[in-house]
Amino acid sequence: MDSITDSNEHGTILIGICGGIAAYKMAEVVSTLVKRGDRVTVAMTRGARRFVGPVTFESLSGRPVFRNPWKHAESHESPHIALARQASLMLIAPCTMDMLSSLSTGRADDPVSLLAASIDRSCCPVLLAPSMNETMLNQPSTRRNLSVLEDDGFQILAPESGWQACRTEGAGRLPEPAQLVQAIDSALSR
Secondary structure, eight states: OOOHHHHHHHHEEEEESSSGGGGGGGHHHHHHHHTOOEEEEEEEEETTHSSSSSSHHHHSSSSSOOTTTTTTOOOSSHHHHHHHHHEEEEEEEEHHHHHHHHHHTTTHHHHHHHHHHHHTTSSOOOOEEEEOHHHHSSSSSHHHHHHHHHTTTTTOOOEEEEEEETEEEEEEOOOOOHHHHHHHHHHHHH
């Protein structure tokens, strides 16, 4: 079966991008998914838009970026509800320390957390790819939030170790785009 048929069966893949330096990697993820025929909608936090502009993702996906819950229109429903209903999967990457905190406490005050809160995780997986400095990753609050989120049904993708933007070596790097696409495929095949 070709990927265009597969993507129509799957529905929309939502990509939530948060304000971390690794946001640039998401351009390759979106491009890869679209090239193979998947329908992709990107949501961005205000912080993410400081690293990579929405026009990049609009050009790559061929769809508007969900960045303002009051302006985005997919149908006559509330935009976040309409997008959540169309979704077959959501990936939040880079998932910052702040986003982990928002999701673990039920805050939905930006486009990414609002979409994640609108998804029924029993039928639509939400993957989180934490990405931050090793010290931030090892904070007790971050570890606690990751545990809560896993218990709440989010799928956590382990961060990699390596060179970080803070010019140190350590755990907390966002996996490479090919690994993120593989994680999407694995979750969709379940």
